[in-house]
Amino acid sequence: MSHSACHNVLDPVVGERLDGPQDIARLAVAVGSASLDLLQADHAWSGIEIALWDLLGRARDAPVHDLLGEGPPVPRTPYASSLFGDEPHDTWAKARAVAGAGYRAAKFGWGPYGLGTGERGLATDADHVMAARDGLGPDAALLVDAGTVWGSDVDAAAARLPALEDAGVTWLEEPFASGALDAYAALARRCARVRLAAGEGAHTPWQARHLVDHGGLGFVQVDTGRIGGIGPAAAVARHARRRGVRFVNHTFTTHLALSASLQPYAASPEDTLCEYPVEQSELARAATLTRLDRGRDGLVRVPDAPGLGVSPDLAALRPYLVDVEITVAGRTLYRTPELVP
């Protein structure tokens, strides 16, 4: 009988009514129980949930953040999200370019950072961080993303703290795997001014809440495309606010995903930063007709347009479609859908 929890995520969704936000919440519960045993259910449902908010907003001629009922949106300071260069001088050049493009906040992550061992590894990491600071200038916010490189090794992460403190880094992101709550809490106790950030690896709102409540975070970063969509992300944002932890979007690809990631905290004045992809792939750039460009003041605004306010470019996406059909015993379970404008 437990196979009642092994249904395709679409089964409880297709054919249902969508009259208001309460229906999206109802379908989330239905998917949660019908697909409980499927590890990928939260990811699959996230895409559907975001599309339902967009659909509802377009039907009601209202932006999604209006439907969430949290007041007028606040502009955000975008941080340019980049990878560390191969060598410190490459990192410096990237930081210089980002500052030259007018960004007042930037994040560097992944690449070689944290991979080296011993004194040499520590020195190379410190050189990368200082190169980023030199390239950005003294006033811009500098964020560092370790991409979970230390697993749960608190000492390895703590050894990098002096260089991060010296460079005036605002946050150290994902030093550990996102379930390593003890390691997060232990490292947080060893930080002076640097705060910890994490949350992109949270696949449910409870995982994100645990990071907020038990991980000693200064910033929780939520990806609407992973956590179950806009509704759960908004719930995490409200929880973080009550706990004095700042909420930040996590996003790295299209401006459609960027808009979805901004809606859950659109009205929160304390959460000043937003992640802003600057190294978009050709596909990510081509995917939308609308872009969320920075204003003259350098800030990013959530679209004041129905739904997510961003339209996909179906003609540009068509060349990327791959025809897939899954047929079992004569019954077609899946076929690549038509892209209908």
Ligand SMILES: [Mg+2]
């Ligand atoms: Mg990250």
